[in-house]
Amino acid sequence: MVYMMKFSNKAKKINSSAIREILKVTQSSDIISFAGGVPTPDCFPLEDIKSAMHDLMISKNFSNALQYGPTEGYLELRKWIANYISSREAITLTQDNVLIVSGSQQALDLVGKCFINENDDLFVTDPTYLGAIQAFSIYDPNFVPISQLEELTQSPQNNVLLYIIPNFNNPTGNQLTLEERNKITAYCNNKNMLIIEDDPYGDLSYSGKRSPSILSLAQKNTIYLGSFSKILSPGMRLGYIIAEPEIIKKLVQFKQASDLHTSSFVQYIVFNILNKNNFLVEHLKEIRNVYREKCTVMLKALNQYMPKSVSWNEPNGGMFIWLTLPNYMDGKKLLDMAIKKKVAFVPGEFFFSKEKRSNFIRLSFVTNSNDAIINGIRTLSLIISENEQANDS
Ligand SMILES: Cc1ncc(COP(=O)(O)O)c(C=O)c1O
Numbered sequence: 001m002v003y004m005m006k007f008s009n010k011a012k013k014i015n016s017s018a019i020r021e022i023l024k025v026t027q028s029s030d031i032i033s034f035a036g037g038v039p040t041p042d043c044f045p046l047e048d049i050k051s052a053m054h055d056l057m058i059s060k061n062f063s064n065a066l067q068y069g070p071t072e073g074y075l076e077l078r079k080w081i082a083n084y085i086s087s088r089e090a091i092t093l094t095q096d097n098v099l100i101v102s103g104s105q106q107a108l109d110l111v112g113k114c115f116i117n118e119n120d121d122l123f124v125t126d127p128t129y130l131g132a133i134q135a136f137s138i139y140d141p142n143f144v145p146i147s148q149l150e151e152l153t154q155s156p157q158n159n160v161l162l163y164i165i166p167n168f169n170n171p172t173g174n175q176l177t178l179e180e181r182n183k184i185t186a187y188c189n190n191k192n193m194l195i196i197e198d199d200p201y202g203d204l205s206y207s208g209k210r211s212p213s214i215l216s217l218a219q220k221n222t223i224y225l226g227s228f229s230k231i232l233s234p235g236m237r238l239g240y241i242i243a244e245p246e247i248i249k250k251l252v253q254f255k256q257a258s259d260l261h262t263s264s265f266v267q268y269i270v271f272n273i274l275n276k277n278n279f280l281v282e283h284l285k286e287i288r289n290v291y292r293e294k295c296t297v298m299l300k301a302l303n304q305y306m307p308k309s310v311s312w313n314e315p316n317g318g319m320f321i322w323l324t325l326p327n328y329m330d331g332k333k334l335l336d337m338a339i340k341k342k343v344a345f346v347p348g349e350f351f352f353s354k355e356k357r358s359n360f361i362r363l364s365f366v367t368n369s370n371d372a373i374i375n376g377i378r379t380l381s382l383i384i385s386e387n388e389q390a391n392d393s
Contacts, residue, residue, distance in 0.1 A: 010138055017134055019346055022335070026344035032376035033344040034363040037170060037319065039230050041367075043287045048279060049233070052272035065268035071256045072248070073100025073240070074267040080274055081226070081240050089216035096245040099252060102262045104200055104227040104239040106255075108135035111196055111223060113254045114247075116141045121160040123152055127351030127360070129170045129198065132163055143353035153187045162188060162195045166214055167202035168318025171351045171362040175316060178211055185218040193221065200227040200239075203284050205317035206292040215242060223247060228270060230319070231284060236266050291319065291366055294373060298365040301374045305381035307388055319366045322348070325359040325384065328391060332358065337383050343376045 019037065026033040056065055072078065078095035086093045101107045108131065116122060116139035124132070126145035133143070144160075146152045152162065164184070166176040176184070188195050197214040215224040227239040241251060255261070273279060298321060302312055309326045325331065331347030338344060348360025365373055 014138060015134075017130060019130055019350065022344070022346060025339065031339070031342050031344050032368060032372045032379075034365065034368070034376060035344040035346050036364055036367055037346075038234060038364075039287075039319070039366060040290065043290055044233050045273065045279075045283055048273050048276065048283075049269065052269045052276075055272055056268050061268060065265045067264060069261050069264040069267070071099075071252050071261045073098065073262060074264060074271060077267050077271040077274075078240075080271060081242075084274075084280075085215075085224075085226070085242060088210070089213050091216050091219055093242060097242050097248065099241045099243075099248045099255065100262050100267060101239045101241055101255065102259060103229060103234070103237045104198060104225040105131055105135065106258075106262075107225045107239055107241045108132050108196075108198070109138070110241070110251050110254050110258070111225075112136045112139040112141075114250055115161055115194060123160060123162040124353050125164055125169065126353065127171055127348060127357075128163065128353060129165060130350050132198065133351075133353050136163070145353050145355070153183060160191075160193055162193060163198065164195060164214065165198045165201070167199055167211070168204060168315055168320070170201070170318075171320055171346070171348065171360075172322040173313055173315030173318050173320040174322075175205075175211065181211065181214060181217055185214060188221055189218055195222045196225065197222050198225045200225075200230050201318040203231050204288060204291055204319070206288055206295070207316065208285070208288060220244060231280070231287065232270065232273070236270065238262065238266055238270055288317075291317075294365045294368070294370065295321070297370045297373045298363065298377060301377035302381075305378050307381065307385050309388060310384060319364050321363045321365065323361045323363060325361065326388065326391075327359050329384070329387060330358045331361045334361065334383065334387070337387075338380060341379050341383060343379045343383075345380070 022035055026035045056062055075095060077100060078098040081098050082093040082095050101110065112135055116136060118140040120141045121144050122136060122141035123144045123146055126147045166181060168175055195214055195218060199213065202210055213224065215222045224242040225239065226242065228236060295315060299314055310323055312321050312323045315321060331349060335345065335347050346362045348362055349356040349358045368376065
């Protein structure tokens with residue numbers, strides 16, 4: 001078709017997120033899907049959102065919420081975030097350190113635009129968030145995957161970026177220890193290297209305890225990405241970037257060119273919700289209880305049904321369990337078989353930035369009932385066992 005010829009070189013290279021394509025297949029109601037990375041709607045604070053909307057509609061701010069706003073974001077919300085993170089991390093931030101964005105996915109794109117030149121070395125953990133690989137790929141970095149921290153600290157490169165999800169990583173569910181955080185920040189400080197700390201899951205720690213953020217350990221060279229998607233609602237598309245004011249100013253210029261600003265209406269509503277006494281503390285307790293229980297149910301089912309050749313991590317927070325299959329097993333082929341038996345998950349290979357490794361799968365447990373989790377894992381275990389037997393014979 002003639003218009004295909006008109007696409008830019010970047011347009012010719014970009015692909016749809018593999019997960020979004022898989023989700024389309026798995027949305028049928030008779031499928032037990034462990035594929036989505038979405039929060040459970042059971043935890044959306046519907047009544048608080050309704051009452052925040054009502055309060056806004058009868059307040060003198062209503063017209064402002066319907067008007068264009070500053071690119072940096074709604075001042076009261078920026079101040080709230082600066083205070084919240086300052087007291088949580090024992091650091092000092094002001095509104096000048098905060099840029100409101102339309103979800104942290106937009107933050108990844110803005111950071112890519114602002115910092116990545118073609119062929120720049122971009123260190124990423126291996127595996128890492130597929131949406132980050134997709135966002136950064138547009139700017140043609142040289143991805144340097146690291147599976148062990150030592151690979152980073154022994155590398156000779158200078159002046160590069162590191163992208164990292166320290167808390168309950170998507171896809172692995174793993175968390176960095178304090179020692180690892182200290183090592184990373186010491187190394188990056190020494191090399192004068194920028195760290196992009198992506199933290200949508202840190203508040204979902206099952207114990208309620210948080211490790212110090214990379215931001216708190218290396219404030220000058222960290223760009224921290226926060227999101228309300230997993231703790232309020234992803235449909236609101238609200239997140240934020242915390243960085244040094246000079247960096248925020250530059251990011252603002254890119255955001256201006258991209259969408260002028262994030263929805264004022266949503267920002268006012270979210271500010272009204274957050275500003276309610278103790279809302280977040282109580283709401284986070286509720287989400288953590290639900291997610292901890294579902295995680296425990298899945299771990300128990302895995303222990304009961306999975307063959308010995310499969311291993312997995314036991315997360316302390318977040319939404320994901322990462323399964324390692326026997327070397328010869330391919331997650332994509334397994335998905336085709338599983339869908340026929342009405343179970344879905346995401347094959348792990350999409351989360352590797354360079355060398356695709358196929359014997360992994362990501363399971364998300366948060367949107368299923370306990371019964372569905374148990375039945376889905378039992379079915380999946382049977383398929384894997386049958387596969388194993390076929391390979392042995
Ligand atoms: C690690 C990570 N970063 C960023 C995002 C994007 O989140 P948001 O909804 O804030 O754009 C996600 C979404 O799943 C994620 O897992």
